[in-house]
Amino acid sequence: MISIKVHFEFFKSRSNSGKWEWTSLMGPDKKKGLQYFPIVDFILGKCGINIQKLWYDFYDLYLVLRRLNLTNSEIDNFENKVKQWVKLFCRPSQGQINSALQIPDLYRKENITSYMHVFSQHIPEFL
Structure with missing residues (x-):
């Protein structure tokens, strides 16, 4: 996500028993993810x-x-x-x-x- 200049992270919730949560992508960042994120590098x-x-x-x-x-x-x-x-x-x-x-x-x-x-x-x- 850094390479496509989108802020995204996973973090442990303080209010939800320490379960993993993640940043919501909004507007332009969501479009950048759809257009540029290299899924084949991860799957x-x-x-x-x-x-x-x-x-x-x-x-x-x-x-x-x-x-x-x-x-x-x-x-x-x-x-x-x-x-x-x-x-x-x-x-x-x-x-x-x-x-x-x-x-x-x-x-x-x-x-x-x-x-x-x-x-x-x-x-x-x-x-």
């Missing part, structure tokens, strides 16, 4: 690559939403990309279990939030 292998892709792709989708004017083809492209993003998020494991070639899943379908559903299924209608 190795294909899983780290896919999680980093989720973060970077989400940032790209966010930038599209921030534009003042979009063409119909840009809206269609956004809709396709956001649906691909959700599919990558909940992609099941691929290949033979416990083999060297197995590509592990990322998250379960149950981890999709109502926000993600609205993001992929309804926001394109309003653009």
Whole structure:
């Protein structure tokens, strides 16, 4: 986080029985994290690559939403990309279990939030 100039730290809570807590990222720092944080340095292998892709792709989708004017083809492209993003998020494991070639899943379908559903299924209608 220092390399991308974002203040972030873990600390033991004084009021919550010494449980670990962390700094909340706000506004610009959150965007810097999505855009620049090197996840693959901390989560190795294909899983780290896919999680980093989720973060970077989400940032790209966010930038599209921030534009003042979009063409119909840009809206269609956004809709396709956001649906691909959700599919990558909940992609099941691929290949033979416990083999060297197995590509592990990322998250379960149950981890999709109502926000993600609205993001992929309804926001394109309003653009």
